[in-house]
Amino acid sequence: MASPPTTDWVHRAPPARGLERIEAYFAGHGYDMHRHDTYAIGRTLRGVQSFQYRGGWRHSLPGTTMVLHPDEAHDGEAGSHDGFHYRMLYVEPALIQQILGGQPLPFVTGGLCNDPRLGAATDALLRGVDRPLDPLEQEDALFELAHALNGVCGVIRPRRPMDYVAAERARDYLHSALDRTVTLEELATHSQRDRWSLSRDFRLLFGTSPYRYLSMRRLDLVRALLVQGQPLAEAALMAGFADQSHMTRQFRQAYGLPPARWLKMLGR
Template sequence: MATDHWITLKLDAETGIETIRAHFTGHAYDPHWHDSYLIGITEQGVQQFNCRRQLHNSLPGQAFMLEPGEVHDGNAPAPDGFTYSMLYLQPHWLDAQMRALFEDAPAHCLPGFSHTLACEPALVQHIARAFAALHHQDLRIVRHAALDDLLETLSRTLHWRAPGPEPLRLPSVAIKAREYLHAHVEQDIGLDDLAGATGVDRFRLSRAFKAAYGLAPHAYLVQLRLSLARKLLRQGLTPADVAAALGFADQSHLGRWFRRAYGLSPARYRSHCTNLPDR
């Protein structure tokens, strides 16, 4: 990873929203996903990333929006890099807010984004205002107003999708393997274990899984552990305790993967989210 980068991160205790402002040059981060909705703007440069099987170039004046679980990476194709501001919205918070603000929201559905990039000046403006209000801890009433304006603007972009089982188009072997990984996330799983659980050979399993989820099984397991690591770090667990709980060899092993996915160390992430020092 290029060393010419910086990251500032804040956690809003009231809403659980993380705000991140960062600058990267060269390779920014490896393919990964989040459990949150990602809503942000590119302030400077070109932010290039793969998502939804497409290569996207986010430019200043555009908003980018990703749903929970969507695999994406990050790269700066120009030598001066890119700078972005982003909000991480917890799904339960976004769902509750949208239903409270809009009575016509359908029951038993989840918000979704029709497009990854949007050239909508009003949306970009409200993302910037909400980010500034939360990141700089403005008055509560100012934060609430900024978020309400953002949610109202987002409502024109959102669609509603029904939750449920995996899409029927996905092969059953990939679904079974994913379920096995989630059920044994902290264990030292091998491809032979997955093959035995799904009833196919390792090569067919790996091809089906990557085609379905965009990552090989081993990469998916690492990202699953990293997603859980963020939650545990926000709860105040130390990086060493998190590494032990999730099956990483040690704290250094967790740290290497964490920095590749998120651009900062577990200890730094924990300190920004909890105001607790590493010990």
């Protein structure tokens, strides 16, 4: 039997709207504790994938679907001497909302799920990451995924009604403001919703706060600029961060590793 590799690597699929797919291998320690504002849905292909999540250790084995909720802290490391090989799908909550029509995001409490509905729904999106997804294939797969998550979780309706349209206006506005400071009052005015109702609805609908959402979109831009060859300092400023150290700190908090290591694992 071939020995497991000793070098960590990450392979990213061709880009797709609102979606990121990776395949990766880690020989030992993978990620420090971090949190991002997307769903992380994946499957371990080989080995044991161990991570801390919501106050306890989880151990993913081949055949189990991992579902990490947006903005929930987690890390990652090998649970055996063979390392762990896995595929992961990062889905923007806004895509799930567009399918479900504005309700609290489905939440898989323990982070691991053996329900065959979810396994079947993720198959199309977690196949080999070397080829791009056909646009209609992606839309169909996301529809199945959103409804599988909803069915597995049994979403509870909130006591107070939410304004999905106002929250979506705020989300769109944040995309236009990556390079400047934004206030909640400004968002509320644009969204035609009072500040605190907007803040509550945004969290329930998109899984994170408006400020965290804006920070993560800035980090998305940083990653794109780094892959294009921009230096760290210039990428930080172009994405609206005060300086390189501020960006690096937030990068590590979001992805569990510093940008230089992230680039090295991509072979850049």
